[in-house]
Amino acid sequence: xxxxxELIKSFDKTRDYIRDFFIYGLKVRNDFxxxxxxxxxxxxxxxxxxxxxxxxxDRSERGQKVSITVDSGTVSENPLYKAYRSKSFTDNDIKLHxxxxxxxxxxxxxxxxxxxxxxDKNYNEIFDVQTIRNKLKEYVKEGIIxxxxxxxxxxxxxxxxxxxxxxxxxxxxxxxxKFFSETQKFGIVGNxxxxxxxxxxxxxxxxxxxxxxxxxxxxxxxxxxxxEQKKYISIISFKAKNNKINNNNQVIPMKIFSSVQTGxxxxxxxxxxxxxxxxxxxxxxxxxxxGDICDEYDSIYEKFSHDLNYCFGVSFGSGKIETTxxxxxxxxKCEKFVIDRLKREKRNGVLEKIDDNLFRLxxxxxxxxxxxxxxxxxxxxxxxxxxxxxxxxxxFYNDISKMYSMYGGEEQ
Amino acid sequence: MNIFHExxxxxxxxxxxxxxxxxxxxxxIHKMIEKESFRDSALFLPQKLIPQNxxxxxxLLKKDSSGGLVPIIKxxxxxxxxxxxxxxxxxxxxxxxxxLFLENDTLVSLKKRLENVKPFYRSEHFRYTxxxxxxxxxxxxxxxxxxxxxxxxxxxxxxxEITFISGRNKRISGKYIPLxxxxxxKNDRFRLFCFSLKDGExxxxxxxxxxxxxxxxxxxxxxxxxxSTDEYFRKRKCINPVTICVTEERNAKxxxxxxxxxxxxxxxxDSEDEKCIVKIxxxxxxxxxxxxxxxxxxxxxxILEPPEFRCQAKERIKRQYDLLNKNRRP
Numbered sequence: 001x002x003x004x005x006e007l008i009k010s011f012d013k014t015r016d017y018i019r020d021f022f023i024y025g026l027k028v029r030n031d032f033x034x035x036x037x038x039x040x041x042x043x044x045x046x047x048x049x050x051x052x053x054x055x056x057x058d059r060s061e062r063g064q065k066v067s068i069t070v071d072s073g074t075v076s077e078n079p080l081y082k083a084y085r086s087k088s089f090t091d092n093d094i095k096l097h098x099x100x101x102x103x104x105x106x107x108x109x110x111x112x113x114x115x116x117x118x119x120d121k122n123y124n125e126i127f128d129v130q131t132i133r134n135k136l137k138e139y140v141k142e143g144i145i146x147x148x149x150x151x152x153x154x155x156x157x158x159x160x161x162x163x164x165x166x167x168x169x170x171x172x173x174x175x176x177x178k179f180f181s182e183t184q185k186f187g188i189v190g191n192x193x194x195x196x197x198x199x200x201x202x203x204x205x206x207x208x209x210x211x212x213x214x215x216x217x218x219x220x221x222x223x224x225x226x227x228e229q230k231k232y233i234s235i236i237s238f239k240a241k242n243n244k245i246n247n248n249n250q251v252i253p254m255k256i257f258s259s260v261q262t263g264x265x266x267x268x269x270x271x272x273x274x275x276x277x278x279x280x281x282x283x284x285x286x287x288x289x290x291g292d293i294c295d296e297y298d299s300i301y302e303k304f305s306h307d308l309n310y311c312f313g314v315s316f317g318s319g320k321i322e323t324t325x326x327x328x329x330x331x332x333k334c335e336k337f338v339i340d341r342l343k344r345e346k347r348n349g350v351l352e353k354i355d356d357n358l359f360r361l362x363x364x365x366x367x368x369x370x371x372x373x374x375x376x377x378x379x380x381x382x383x384x385x386x387x388x389x390x391x392x393x394x395x396f397y398n399d400i401s402k403m404y405s406m407y408g409g410e411e412q
Numbered sequence: 413m414n415i416f417h418e419x420x421x422x423x424x425x426x427x428x429x430x431x432x433x434x435x436x437x438x439x440x441i442h443k444m445i446e447k448e449s450f451r452d453s454a455l456f457l458p459q460k461l462i463p464q465n466x467x468x469x470x471x472l473l474k475k476d477s478s479g480g481l482v483p484i485i486k487x488x489x490x491x492x493x494x495x496x497x498x499x500x501x502x503x504x505x506x507x508x509x510x511x512l513f514l515e516n517d518t519l520v521s522l523k524k525r526l527e528n529v530k531p532f533y534r535s536e537h538f539r540y541t542x543x544x545x546x547x548x549x550x551x552x553x554x555x556x557x558x559x560x561x562x563x564x565x566x567x568x569x570x571x572x573e574i575t576f577i578s579g580r581n582k583r584i585s586g587k588y589i590p591l592x593x594x595x596x597x598k599n600d601r602f603r604l605f606c607f608s609l610k611d612g613e614x615x616x617x618x619x620x621x622x623x624x625x626x627x628x629x630x631x632x633x634x635x636x637x638x639x640s641t642d643e644y645f646r647k648r649k650c651i652n653p654v655t656i657c658v659t660e661e662r663n664a665k666x667x668x669x670x671x672x673x674x675x676x677x678x679x680x681x682d683s684e685d686e687k688c689i690v691k692i693x694x695x696x697x698x699x700x701x702x703x704x705x706x707x708x709x710x711x712x713x714x715i716l717e718p719p720e721f722r723c724q725a726k727e728r729i730k731r732q733y734d735l736l737n738k739n740r741r742p
Contacts, residue, residue: 006452007423011416023669024679049452058679071676071693073594074645082422082450089418091460094470097424098431101492102485123484125471142413143495161493170522173501175563176513180504184597186532189500192420196491198429203566205605207596209674218416224533260598261542261705263670313541329735344546374542377708380728384739397736402711404733407726 004042006049007088012286015215016238017043018083019283021055022068022212050082072209076201078182080214081191092127096135099123104145104158111153112136163196179204184258186217210263216282220256223267223288227253230298232291233269237284249273252294254304256282257314266314270300277304277316310366312347312374317366324368324387326375328359338381345374358383368392379403413496422449423457428491430461431472431483438462438481499532506535508550512559512602540597547600548623559593561628562604566590569639571609573629576620583626588618589635591644605644609635617644619697650699653678653691655717656706660686664712671705689716703728 008014017040044066048055051068058065070079096119103118104110110118116132119125136156139145145156167174178201181190194200226233232250251269257279258265266279294300310321330338342351342359349363349371363371368389375382375396385393418424426448430436438458445457460470462481473481504510505523514522549555565572575585588606595602602622607614614637658668665688672692680689694702703724706715715725 006450006456007421023673024665045452049450052451056678065679067679069676069678071645072674073695074641076592084416085420085422085425086450087416087418087421089421089423091470093418094424094427095472097419098427098472098485098489101489102487105487105490122486123471141495142417142419143498144419144492158490159492161498163491163493163497166493170514170518172513172515172518173522176504176510177501179509179513179595180507183595185503185538186415186500188415189496189532190504192415193493193497193501195420195425196493196497203563203593205592205594207594207603207674208598212673218414221414221532224537227537255536256538257541258538259541261671262667263673308539311541327739340546344544345542347542347545373708376710377704379704379707380731381735382732383735399710400729400732400736403729406711406714407722407729409726409730409733 004045005088006046007086008046009088011083011218013039014043014046014083014086015218016286018047018068018080019212019215021047021066022070022080024067046086050086051079054079070211072211073207074205075211076182076205077191078187078209078211078214080211081188083215084188084192085195092131093135095123095125096127096132099125100132100135100139100145101158104156107157107160109148109150109155109157111150111155113153115156163193167193167197167199174199175203178202182206182209184210184213186220188214188217208260212263212283213258213265216265216285219282219285219288222290223253223256226288226290227255229290229293231293234289234291235267235280236286236289237280238286250291251278251280252297252300254301259313264314268304268314268316270304276319277307279314279316307366309348310364312363312365312367313370315367315370319366321364321366322368322388322392324363324365324371324385324389324392326361326363326371326385327354327383328361328378328381329357329383330359330381331357338378342378369395372396413494415496419494422453423460426453426457427461427470427472428489431485432488434482435476436473436481441481495529496532498526498529502526502529503531503533506531512550512556513563543597544599548602555623558625558628559602559622561630562590562593562622565630566593569634569636571631571633571635573627573631574620574625575627576625578624579621587631588620589614589639591639591641593622594619605641607639607644614639617647648695648697650694650696652718652721653693654702654706654715654721655680656690656692657714657716658688658690659712661712664709668709668713 047068054068054070056067056069058067099119100115103115103122112129112133115136116127116129119127119132136145140147144159146159148155174197177190177193178199181187181194182201182204183206223233233253235249235251249271250273251271253267253269254277255268256265257268265282267282267285268277268279271278307316328342332339339359342361346361348365349361352360354360365371368387369392372392372395375385376399385396387393426445429448430441430444441461442454442458445453449457459468461473463469463473463475472484474484476482505519505526510519561572569589571587571589573585574588575583578584587609589609590604590606592605593602594605604620604622606618606620608616608618658665676693678691680691703721706713707725707728715722
């Protein structure tokens with residue numbers, strides 16, 4: 001283990017390992033064939049160090065299985081956030097962090113020369129001027145320091161937005177951050193504010209909480225920035241063999257799609273090479289590179305907005321709209337909850353009452369398989385399914401027969 | 413700007429906490445690292461904080477005459493709200509749920525303070541594909557008022573008198589001790605986890621949909637005895653986990669493990685490419701939800717145990733099989 005560090009420089013490899021440990025929890029050491037077994041041992045040790053009690057070990061015929069197990073409906077803080085707290089740095093990085101904040105503590109605006117001199121004088125540490133200049137530049141970008149001019153020289157002062165004062169000034173903001181820090185859409189950022197203020201979420205728990213989504217928060221800002229700027233992106237995937245679309249595709253990004261029921265998230269974009277919309281699993285994306293501006297962005301987005309009306313989940317199929325008609329049975333007197341469920345879950349489907357206790361749902365969508373996956377959650381109440389995609393409908397009828405036989409019935 | 417930056421790291425935070433103290437001993441540093449940092453940090457962090465003879469430490473602390481340690485910096489470190497953090501707050505100000513926390517004038521004033529900050533994201537960058545359409549109305553004033561009353565009571569351990577309409581459409585009134593507020597992204601709803609009180613004693617664990625609350629009265633009484641959230645969750649957990657056989661067909665393993673990632677689970681046996689057996693623990697009041705989610709996987713998974721859970725699946729499948737046979741396709 002010589003040279004082992006619990007800190008990491010890049011998040012990519014670690015992301016992949018955490019995902020495997022957390023989601024599957026059934027892989028053994030030899031299954032991790034991406035690099036070397038030494039890499040596996042280092043990654044495993046880091047994960048054990050960060051996540052402590054959440055790491056579980058089970059024996060199987062194939063060897064020891066390591067998993068991260070969390071009942072995410074009961075935790076008040078996403079344990080996977082700890083992975084973000086492990087960025088490596090140099091000795092100069094941490095020294096300059098505290099020295100610069102200290103010399104600018106009284107709110108005074110200082111030039112680079114003055115800062116260099118103060119650091120030398122106060123802490124007896126001599127740094128290269130360029131090193132301090134670079135750090136100041138970096139901290140201006142991060143918002144820790146603001147820059148201005150003192151005569152002809154650039155000067156720097158500490159930002160006046162102090163975490164504790166900010167939270168104190170806006171009543172209710174701390175509670176809001178406690179809540180949003182555990183929700184999708186970059187909860188990790190909210191958690192970093194709580195950590196700075198030495199606060200913890202002690203109020204909220206999340207149901208249907210896919211804590212693993214936080215691992216994707218590292219790549220989404222690049223995608224959002226490309227959407228804002230109407231630019232192409234290139235996507236590099238972890239597991240290209242599982243993706244039908246080639247690795248490193250040119251994509252015009254439209255939106256992030258999130259399934260709150262299956263836990264999968266996607267970037268949906270237009271692929272000019274094949275002239276269609278396609279969804280890419282975010283958890284399979286290793287990195288994203290922003291390309292040039294797409295001149296046709298607005299017209300493609302307009303078509304996308306139109307096509308969304310026929311997208312039941314995330315699939316745009318071949319672009320052909322298929323109609324599926326499902327008739328459901330629900331006793332109107334005592335099973336109103338079934339009718340309510342249909343109403344709230346039907347998405348773009350049209351629901352009509354066709355007779356006493358009978359309800360017809362007509363869905364026009366690009367992918368009938370997505371519709372049928374959901375329809376199966378109404379098992380026990382489906383009178384009939386008809387529609388354009390015979391293969392999807394046949395599969396449904398066959399599935400019910402198979403399940404009937406699986407659970408002890410005799411297939412007819 | 414990047415959230416994966418050392419300024420947000422555990423090492424920086426621990427160093428900052430130590431530097432806030434005017435005086436500290438080596439023993440206290442070790443204790444603090446053990447409490448605040450990663451499991452293995454004790455092997456790496458102390459020697460970077462505590463002055464070393466070969467000067468391999470960070471030079472942030474120096475020894476004083478008493479043998480203790482004092483910070484080399486003159487002032488306590490300040491925590492600054494970074495640009496990313498302000499951008500993130502700005503994005504949240506457009507979320508309708510923000511009104512549950514901030515009064516209108518606070519919201520207006522915060523928006524003004526952040527007017528030159530670019531939002532981290534906009535809501536139109538995201539689309540929830542399968543969120544239920546009947547979520548709570550966060551803009552409703554009564555809802556906001558009720559939410560804040562609960563939030564305040566939760567923080568002060570105040571007992572509340574609540575009247576609400578239950579899932580079975582019955583009006584229920586009683587005294588409750590709020591424990592946690594639960595949010596579901598799927599339902600887009602908040603629910604209150606609480607203990608109900610009878611004659612001043614904890615009676616049983618309950619869940620109240622905040623959207624179904626008609627009236628909340630403050631009692632100005634606090635519940636003084638210890639209440640345990642862990643105990644609450646333990647009481648709601650099923651006695652027997654459900655055991656499921658998951659096949660490799662139609663990528664079922666990957667889909668299953670992803671979808672059921674939020675549940676506490678244990679994989680019992682597996683072979684590399686074939687079936688695996690998984691046990692899932694669940695909230696017993698959410699049994700039907702779990703059942704219908706499992707059924708939506710079709711024949712690529714099989715519910716094995718417990719017998720009564722398997723029986724429920726069997727009954728629904730038989731009913732479905734009979735319905736389709738009765739209404740056979742032409």
